[in-house]
Amino acid sequence: MLLSNINFPLAKFPKTSTNINHFPFSNIKSVGSKKVLSSGKMKVLIDGYTYFNSPSHPLEAELHHQEFNTTDDTGIGILPFFHGKNILLTGATGLLGKVVVEKILRSMSVGKIYLLIKAKDKEAALTRLTNEITNSDLFKTLKQELGDSYEAMVREKLIPIAGNICEPNLGMDSESIARVRKDVDVIIQSAASTVLNDRYDLLVDANMSAPQRLMRFAKTCNNLTLFAHISTAYVSGKREGLIMERPFIMGENGRKEGLYDESTQLDIIEENNLILKSSSSSSNHHDLTKNLKRLAQDRATLFGWHNSYHMTKAMGEMALDEIRGDVPLLIIRPTVIESTYKEPFPGWIQGNRMFDPVIMAYGKGQLPGFFGDSQVIMDVIPVDMVANTTIAAIAKEGNMHRPHPQPRVYHVASSATNPLLYSDFFEYLFHYFNSSPLIPSQEISRIKYFDDFRDFSEYTRNAINGDKDKMPLKSQNQAKAKAAYAEKLCKLYEFIGFFNARFDTGNTESLIEAMSKEEKLSFEVDARNIEWKKYIEEIHIPGLIKHIINGTV
Structure with missing residues (x-):
């Protein structure tokens, strides 16, 4: 033969x-x-x-x-699954979307990757693709590997589509709609508004309505294998203990008391009606913004979420499951995403992310205290591990002959398998900034922890202001502004400073067990392999300084 x-x-x-x-x-x-x-x-x-x-x-x-x-x-069969597959990705200019694109191009042979980019036309979409993605420092490893063929490869594989997930038909023209509908095998929904305290209407539109629009489009695609939705682990709300990997049920809330409470059933239609009512009663843009931000936080508090971002992401999951029909739905729930651990190189990051303002403020001597519990576990996960888990989970679920009747949920988290305490985190920061101060001659003290915000506020103001009677007026105003910023920062992230929960990663553990040795090496997803001291001191902080403070992308 x-x-x-x-x-x-x-x-x-x-x-x-x-x-x-x-x-x-x-x-x-x-x-x-x-x-x-x-x-x-x-x-x-x-x-x-x-x-x-x-x-x-x-x-x-x-x-x-x-x-x-x-x-x-x-193993799972990651490479054969993706071989020749055409992918539609939203949120490609964001941190995770960009890393997913780079990893796919560098590691496997796909067909086309259609990138839905917010732009007015094809030319503007191509400009954003070039400036924000293919010219990014993130892609330097791939450029070095491919050499002169890099430009030709990205032109062949990456297809920018001008559109907007917050518009009808995703803002795509008829030609793009027909092409993507005919070609696409996998959809990865990564676009979202991640502002924790934005206007309610903007958050609902970006985090609930937009994924619905994409799912409606997905149901018209000829060869769709899987719809992967990037959510957040903090859709769990204020629940404590071990948070399991399970999908939401429509109307569910995030309260500690339990999964169901008849007095606080979340009605998505009613939430939209409240937004319309608040919008119509506002007399000007300033009042409208203020009223809709207040409404967002009030509703999140009522239903048991820490903020309106987490609540609207939960609403998005509910809405997707409600309308998906027989489309297989995969939900990826990462915790706090930070810089790359290994791939394509350590320390790459985009944007001043959740813990990063805290790190920078501490390094500048502007955060002497922390409103949080030193023994609480902070849950951080490097972005390359999130990308790898997304890719591996898509292959695993996409290779199933009989998809799960319910959406499959994967937590991408470290708290249950490789916990990092705040006490250790701030000790690593203290060690780094004492050895390599951000500001010359800046003295950094070990952080003090507070469980009462008034005590934290008083200590912070005294530590930053010093002997204000001997300070010139300009310096007094600067010190006051720094103290106010520290208070605002810690208040904004209060929910993770006292977060008494861990995220179960049973499905992710099963994913790891199913992977071959080759796949485990090529697609690192195991958070147990993170060396926290090395990651914080040798990878993440230097990456922040290079890519955020020095402004490279």
């Missing part, structure tokens, strides 16, 4: 692994001019790439007759 005459599914590996010695397998045997691994998989070189035959192919019987071990370790 000639191998070239056999038509079988292909699993593609990077060109860098074409040498048989590069693979983590032992006991390689020869069959004619081919190579057979101890697993029984036949290695074939086609166009410079390495392929293995499917274990279910009739060739397996031929190998069996030659008394080779036919036990296969294909």
Whole structure:
């Protein structure tokens, strides 16, 4: 039997692994001019790439007759799943979306990646693609690997689509709609408004209505395999203890008392009516903004969420499940996403993210105290691990012959498997900034913890103001502004300073167990492998200084 005459599914590996010695397998045997691994998989070189035959192919019987071990370790099958697949991605200019794009391009052979980019026309979308994505410092590793072929590859693989998820038909023109509808195999919904205390109407539109629009479009796609939605672990609200990976039920709230409370059933239609009522009663833009921000926080507090961002993300999950029909839905819930741990290089980050203003304020001597519990676990996860988990989970769920009847939820978190206490976190900060101060001659003291905001406020003002009677008026005003900023910062993030919960990662653990050794190396998803001291002191803070303070993207 000639191998070239056999038509079988292909699993593609990077060109860098074409040498048989590069693979983590032992006991390689020869069959004619081919190579057979101890697993029984036949290695074939086609166009410079390495392929293995499917274990279910009739060739397996031929190998069996030659008394080779036919036990296969294909794992999830991430590479073969994505081979030739066309993807629609929203939020590609954001932190996670950008890392997902880079990882896919660098690690596997996909078809097209359609990027829905907020822009007025194709030319503007292409400009944003170039300026904010392909010219990003994040892509320097891929540029180095591909050399002169980099530009041609991104032109072939990355297709910018001018649109807006907050508009009808996602803001796409008819030609784009027809093309994407015909081609797309996987949709990754990563776009969102992440402002914790924004106007209620803006948050509901971006985090609930927009995903609904995308799901309605998904239901018209010809070959859709899976819809992946990026949410947040903090949709859990004010619940405590071990938070499980389960989907929301329509009307559910986030209160501590339990999953259901008849007096606080969340009615999405009623929330929209309240927004319309508040909008119509506001006399000017300033009043409108103030009223809608107040309404957002009031409703979040009533229903048991820390802020309106978390609440509207929960509403988005409910709405997606309500209208999805038979579209398989995967929900990824990361905790606090921070800089890359390993890939494509350590320390890359975009935007001044949740813990980063706290880190920078402490490093500048503007945060002498912290409104939080030193023994509470803070939950941080590097963005490359979130991207890898998203990709691996899509492959795992997409390869299922019978999709789960309920949406599948994956927490991407560290609190349950590799906990990091605030006491350790701030000790790492103290060690770093004492060795490498942000401001020359700046003295940094160990942080003091407070569980009473008035005590925290008084201590902070005294520590920052010093002997204000001896200070010139300008310096007094600056000190007052710094103290006010520290108070605002800690009040804004109060929910994570006293967050007495851990996020279960059972589905993510099962994902890890199902992955092959090769996949675990290529797609790192295990938070237990994070060395926190190294990550904070050697990777994350230097990355913040380089990419945020010095302003590179």
